[in-house]
Structures are given as C-alpha cells and as structure tokens.
Amino acid sequence: MNEEGLALKVDDRDNVATVFSNEVIAGSCIYVRDKKGNQEKIEVRSDIPFGHKVALEDISQGTRIMKYGECIGAASHDIKKGDYVHVHNLEALRGRGDLNGQED
C-alpha cells in the first residue's frame, strides 16, 4: 500500500477518479491508478471522504463529468484539478422535472 491515498480511474475518458482511502486531506497527495495499473500522483485541494471523487483535470462550469467512460452529470461550478467533486459542484442532468423540458 502507498503511504499516500489511492484513487481509482475506471475508464480512459474519465475526468474524475474515486478515492478509496480513509484519510485524504487537503494538501496531501494521492496516487490515481487506472485499469492498466498506471499511476499518476496528484495533489488534493480539499478533504475527500472514502468512496468520494477527485477531479483529474480542470473542469469548467457546464462541462460533462465522466466516470465509467460515461456522463454522470455536468459541472455546476468551475472545478480545479485535485478538487473534491460531489453534489456541491456536479449536477445530474436526468430526472429533472424542475428543468421543465429544458433538457436536451
């Protein structure tokens, strides 16, 4: 195991990875591992709980957020590489009765 935390990137198209370590805090470094076992070390900009997501690149507001190689929503704010990504900056695009037909 790495001293630093571990995050898993499922698909090459993903711009987020899932953190599977218990104490990942702002300013610490984590290893992001992809399917082939390649590792990239990135600095985390905020505390991230176990099982939650980290941004692997800068993601501007309105851009699609990708996991499993598929769209899981859009950035509701500008996101920086290393940021914690969750409901505060990612919004679902499906099942949105409140958007009232504005969906594509």
Next chain:
Amino acid sequence: MYSFQGYRRPDGRFGSRNLVAVIPSVICANDVGQAICRQVQGTIGYFHHQGCCQLPLDLKRVTDVLSNLGQSPNVAAALVISLGCEGTDQNRIVEEIRATGKPVEIIRIQELGGTSRAIQAGIDAAGRLVRQISGLQRETADISELTMAIKCGASDTTSGMASNCVIGYVADKLVDLGATVVFGETTEFLGGEHILANRAVGGADGPVGQKIYQIVDEMEKRAMAVGEDMRGGQPTPGNIAGGLSSIEEKSLGAIVKSGHRPIQGVLEYCDRIDGKKGLWIKDSPGREPEILTGMAATGAQCMMFSTGRGAPQGFPSMPVIKICGNPNTYEHMKYDMDLNAGRIILGEKSIEEVGEEAFALLLQVLNGQMTKNEALGYYGSMDIFCLGPVI
C-alpha cells in the same frame, strides 16, 4: 456441471426452501396472518399493504402477485387469509396456486366470526399444511433449473466497482450454464439505458432495445410529471453520503451487476419467468420491499444483493445473499453481510476470485444453508408495487 439440492414441486420446478406461505388477500387480514405465523413453525407470511380501495388495474395486480408468490417454487403449500369484503379476487389466488398441484387452504375472517376464531382456524389449517409438506426430501437439480434475481441497495461508490462486478461475474456464469438471471430497478437505468439497449437481443433498434428505452422513459416521466427534481429522492441521502453524486452515476454502477450477456427481453412487474432462460429485465422500481416481492413472484429461488452502505433486509420466501463492496462496512456489519467484496477495493482479491466465492456460496444457500438475514429472521417487510392511487 453444477447442481443443487432442491425440493421438486408438482409442476416440475425446484425450490431452495420448503415453506408454508400465509397469504393475506388484503392488508386488513395481516394481524390474523401474523398470529398464525408466530404460532406455527415452518410458515412465512406475505404481509403487504394493498388489496382494497384501489383501481381495478391495481386490484388485478395485487391478485396476480399474491397468486404468483404462492406458485413460486420455494413455497410448498399456501394458506390464504381473506377478510371477506376486499377488492382482490381471493378465489382466483386459491385456484391458481391449486392448479400447480400444491396443497392450499383458505379462511375468511368475517365468515368465521372474527379475529380469535379465524386465528384458531388458521393455526389448525397451517399446522395441517406444515405436517403435510415438512417430510419432503431434497433432490438433485441441474443449475439450469435456477432463476436468480439480482439487485443492489444502500449503494455507495464501492458497489459499482466491487460488489456489482462480483454479481456480474456470477450472472454471466449462470447464463452460460443455461440458468436464468433477472435484474430490475428501472430507475437505475437512467443514464445507462443506451448500454443496456445495445446488449438487447436484436440490438438497440430491435423490439427489446426499444422496450428498454420505453420503460426508462416512462419511469423518468412519472418522476417529472409531478414537477419535481429527482435529486431529492434519487440518489438517496445514504447514496450521497457514500459518494454517489447523481442518478446517472448510481445507474452506471448499478447496471454492472447484470454482467455482459445479451438481454433476452423485458418482463412486466406481474410476469412470471415460466422457464425462460438467459438474462431478463423486470420492469420495477428500486425500492426493496416492492422489487424483492416482484422478483420472488417472478419465480426466483434466490437473490444476490449488492450493497455498500449495508442493507440488512431479506424476503420471507427467497434467500437473499448480501455481497458487500465496502470493506469498512463489511467489518462494521459483518453479522448482516454474507460476503466481503471489499477485498477487491483493497487490492487483495480479483473480481474473478470473489466471484467464484460468491458462486460457491450461492450453491450452499440453494442447498439449504441460511443466509445471514434468514438466520436473523430479518425478512418481514415486503410490499406490492401498485400504479394508481389509493381511493
């Protein structure tokens, strides 16, 4: 070749359990049914909340589901409890279960003179049925006789990366062995429906692929019709605490459990599997009481259930094997969780290794070994998914 030891029913199907089902035809008969189940060993009850003051389509639905539960292979005999003035067709329930060759009796609370008399008559009847079926011996059944239901609940981000992958491995293996696998939770296809449609027999543009798009569209429109944002209900607060940020993310993790084999077709909530083989979808909501009922009524002898947060409940007549994807949750709730798939997250085991462990456990459970929720008696809650209002 794989086999399990099951109870052969008169219609040729094999049960993994040998139970007398107490079936209230309406919510108002539940208290009498519960008293009978408390007293008579070897019984289970289907204590739902439907059966009267509903639209005709729902009354038919409730009748269908209760009849299908009675016909399901883990049930050896049935005792129907009628109040006497309900909207369901309790005679049809009795006739259809009897047509499968099983012993079935009915008691009517109003006709018998009320609660205490109905309980007395019910205990006597249930006792007769238990004595009649409890000496049945298990026989060898080929694994292709199995219908396994799959489901995930109380999910977090480990579900899609560990426990659902394990169930997907088992699902593929069962389909390859000629067995049947059924998955549902149409709500959790949102955002992943194109992946499922492409796996449909005949492709995304064929009738099965188009049906998948249709059921997802109908489910989404039902949520949108009330003008609400689904985010208030899906993902659930527990899913969000576990790291799932949107219904799309939850769906993409959820569909992993269906494995990789072609999807043969879509079953309606009230449909039975009736010998169909391969991988099937059951159009159903994601909430446990309704989907577990739907799966048992389909004819599934067992369910494999993936969880990350720790969902403890089972179902009265269908063993539910809990595969936990989150290593922290497994340690914390190990008396409820049957298998630790969190070792995949920790890098200790591969999906295939834990998949083989899950398959071996499945065979043991089919042979009679109790799951943790069965041993704990944690299987009392169930309900029937209805479409219209209570009136």
